[in-house]
Amino acid sequence: MAANNQGPLVVSLPLGAPQPGESLQRWLYGALREAILSSRLPSGSQLPSTRALAGHYGMARGTVQAAYQQLQSEGYLDTGSGYGTRVCTVLPDARLNAGFPGRPVRVPAEQPREAPATAWAQRLQAEKPVFMSGGAQRGLRPFFPHRGDVLAFPIDLWRKLHTAHLRTSRLVDMLDADPAGLPALRSAIAQYLAIARGVRVGAERIVILASVQQALDLTLRLVVAPGERVWMEDPGYPGARQLMKASGVAMVDVPVDREGLQVEVAMGLAADARLAYVTPSHQAPLGGELSPGRRLALLRWASERGSYIFEDDYDSEYRFVAKPIPALRSMAGADASVILAGTFSKLLFPSLRLAYVVLPPQLVEGFTRLVSLTARHANSLAQAVLADFIEQGHFDRHLRRMRKLYAARAEAFADAAERHWQGLIEVPPIRAGLDVVCRLHGIDELAAQARLAEAGIDVMPLQLYGVKPQAPGLVMGFAPYQQAAIEQAAREVGRLLRRR
Structure with missing residues (x-):
């Protein structure tokens, strides 16, 4: 049977050595057959010519021809004009011992291994992973949260900037970079933070990373010993929690209300905590802001205790009712205790995988050494392109345009909800961000999620974000979806949930 699969050409195939007293033809036949049955030679693989293989192993060409012919007659190889000798796509039963009695070919079964038993492995296995494969596809279906609209990104402009850095005169961008990041990008971020977030800090205090998740990981390694306590918002960002x-x-779950993290409650639960994780500008997932009084209380606690605050600047740029509020890191007294982290993956496109962290002075050296040891550095070519994108004003223009676009889609989402979800789902005013927590009336959130998923509509149950029971709710995104898609999906959600 002809092999249509255009598999790889096997130029050099290690086959071991003959056993004492074994003929070369018998050895070559058996070695090739075992390689085929064990998939070292996969279906469609092209074998070397008889002349090439004979020369490689120093044997007569007729010996190779005889072995090839035997394998062809048994259905392992196929030879034809124009494609040489290939492994057949359908093989005979591996249990048969055709050809040479007394030399059965046994392909050893791979023994299953036990899962790792380290403490890290056990803790990871106890939780369902937050970041799963297939998320990109789900992000295309309404109303998957935490996604921006990559189709609105100025890709032609980005390609032009990228191409400029691939010129021969600029190939230095492809070499290893400073573990802390390219100076041009760190300087551009410093200027942006001063204007947009009220954070005035030198570029030497900024480190470039792949994600806020990486920033939190390195922070935990650097400043928190195993067993020390850390405040975590409840509900809060699942990636940080996991x-x-x-x-x-020792994670301490601290309740969140409309004013953000309840600092007084946190101090009552664990005043000696080493670190507090907060999303003060746009709480994840509830969407509120940390009130001025609680900001002051949080900073006072960190200063008095010698503790740190990890400020995840979550969705702060996309604020629709007023200008973005200043970062917690911009307040007086925050310099020595606040670690500010932000990402460009949601602002531009997810696969960019570039983020930044602003560090207190005493953590810069240790953080940079840790980055060098664990990741070497972030993608230097992407850093160079992003630096140009910011410095030439494209980043600021893109944010302004996307803020208007997302505000319009938030309004379309709220309007569609009012028409189709009366008595089913309550949508609060949408002030910022890419998604919103919608409250359910008399509907189980897991059952609602399952029913909607069957119809091609993706949402996230609120209970996945925290520990303490909350009123039933769904986290629903609106930013990536055009208004017609929002209207159509909202109508379908109403129809499906009214059938309960």
């Missing part, structure tokens, strides 16, 4: 569990710190 990372804390895996790292072995």
Whole structure:
């Protein structure tokens, strides 16, 4: 049977050595057959010519021809004009011992291994992974949260900037970079933070990373010993929660209300905590802001205790009712205790994988050494392109345009909800971000998620974000979806949930 699969050409195939007293033809036949049955020679693979293989192993060409012919007659190889000798796509039963009695070919079964038993591995296995494969496809279906609209990104402009850095005169961008990041990008971020977030800091205090998740991981390693306590918002960002569990710190769940993290409650639960994780500008997932009084209380606690605050600047740029509020890191007294982290993956496109962290002065050297040891550095070519994108004003223009676009889609989402979800789902005013927590009336959130998923509509149950029971709710995104898609999906959600 002809092999249509255009598999790889096997130029050099290690086959071991003949056993004492074994003929070369018998050895070559058996070795090739075992390689085929064990998939070292996969279906469609092209074997060397008889002349090439004979020369490689120093044997007569007729010996190779005889072995090839035997394998062809048994259905392992196929030879034809124009494609040489290939492994057949359908093989005979591997249990048969055709050809030479007394030399059965046994392909050893791969023995299953037990899962690793380290503390890290056990803690990871106890949780369902937050970042799963297939997320990109789900992000295309309404109303998957935490996604921006990559189709609105100025890709032609980005390609032009990228191409400029691939010129021969600029190939230095492809070499290893400073573990802390390219100076041009760190300087551009410093200027942006001063204008947009009220954070005035030198570029030497900024380190470039792949994600906020990486920034939190390195922070936990650097400043929190195993068993020390860490404040975590409840409900809060699942990626942060799961990372804390895996790292072995003692996580303290602190309730969140409309004013953000309840600092007084946190101090009552664990005043000696080493670190507090907060999303003060746009709480994940509830969407509120940390009130001025609680900001002051949080900073006072960190200063008095010698503790740190990890400020995840979550969705702060996409604020629709007023200008983005200043970062917690911009307040007086924050310099020595606040670690500010932000990402460009949601602002531009997810696969960019570039983020930044602003560090207190005493953490810069240790953080940079840790980056060098664990990741070497972030993608230097992407850093160079992003630096140009910011410095030439494209980043600021893109944010302004996307803020208007997302505000319009938030309004379309709220309007569609009012028309189709009366008595089913309550949508609060959408002030910022890419998604919103919608409250359910008399509907189980897991059952609602399952029913909607069957119809091609993706949402996230609120209970996945925290520990303490909350009123039933769904986290629903609106930013990536055009208004017609929002209207159509909203109508379908109403129809499906009214059938309960």
